[in-house]
Amino acid sequence: MNPRLDLPVKVLASPIVELRQYTLKPGQRETLIALFDREFVESQEATGMTIIGQFRDLDRPDMFVWLRGFESMDTRKEALATFYGGSVWAAHRDVANATMIDSDDVLLLKPAWPGAAFDLSGTQRAASTTGEKPIQNKPLAGIVAIRIHHLRPGAETDFASRFKAEAVPMMKAPGVRLLAAFVTEHAENSFPRLPVRTSENVFISVTGFHGSEAHARHEAALAASPNWRAFWQAAELDLTKPTETLRLSPTSRSLVGPSL
Template sequence: MNMPLNATLKSAVRASPVVELRQYTLKPGQRDTLIDIFDGKLIEGQEDAGMTIIGQFRDLDRPDMFVWMRGFDGMVARKNALADFYGGPVWAAHSHAANATMIDSDDVLLLKPAWPGAGFDLTGARRPSLATDGKPLQNKPLTGIVVIEIHHLQPGTEADFANRFETETVPLMTAQGARLLAAFATEHAENSFPRLPVRADENVFMSVTGFDSAEAHARHKAALAVSPAWRDFWQAAQPGLTKPTETLRLSPTSQSLVGRVRLQMP
């Protein structure tokens, strides 16, 4: 079975106006089982239904968490794509096995690019072909990690925070070796597929960055910690934050598009 977007990805991938970040709590020891099912059986059916499967990850700090992202061409397109997939034969064939690995699958953020061009650029990203048993024919391990930071904001402040983050913070981050892959804010449109809940009351800004290794990320954090401009930004932002920042350190699976190329914002 080959992935339908391996050779030529949709030109609109960067502009996907709706993205889901999904965090699944799994039964102990079941993460690799779910990854085998997801990577081997569930990507093609979702993309055939009109979704873009952006990335799937092991959480480095939470061994029973599976984190993934998918994109849609809009809220109506999301409704139609999800209805097609979850009412279709691929999910019917594999839903029982997938659901058997999970404790909770309702931790979902509905997002939109934080500014024009802030979505993922997946140009050149190719998944390895799969054998008939769903295993990659060339299963070379991916190097590097993806770091997601979720900042919880006072309602109505996302646009201002995003503007300041883009102009003030991104140059500091990239100067210290981070590759900003994407940035998102909450999509406040009504959930177009209520069968799958989302965290509807959230107001967040989310950055996605790439590093060559966990050690490179640690060095990056240490360098920023002593930057006066970095400290000034976060001191000014503190009154608008409603809870501590969530940080996810993630390792891409073998079939994750994020991780297949070194992505960089323009």
């Protein structure tokens, strides 16, 4: 039995999180999603990690984005060594790797403030099936937006505090929910076999929307808000490059979705 199918009250995932963006060969995303959701969810979680969410990027058809969490850097090292040294990865790695151009775009993260991790209370993962239809063949029930803000060194704590106090209240709206917020974890990579972007200094927000229209309305409302514009004008002093926005559609087995 998968112990994460029926999670107890107030489960936060996780103290350490990886945000992984994979560039795939053209037309290979559905192949990887089918393989991942069938073979790589329970097998990774059996080692002690949490597969938080896996997504199609709505604006980049050859990108697969996913999140996994760990209880500490030490448990990350142990879990990754167990999985990548185990039989499931050995059996399927060639097929998985054959879909990919690059799998090294990885950010190592920690919650931006106490309670900012994903609350997985009561979530249930859909059972594994032989596959799911591509996104263009079914209605889009909701989306998850990840915004990556690149900060000057040392700005994370102050930026996160101001974001929580000033930006989060302005983001509240029907059909919208801030799911999590993270900053860079600067600890040494405990599993160097898998690279991470060690030079990055980021603040990341993860927001769920009931659909693309809800996302568009929310973005328009914020853009029209003088207080929102004032917050970001002040924040420009801490930003080193343009903010990245990922518009994502959860796969059928993702724990994280707009309804979380």
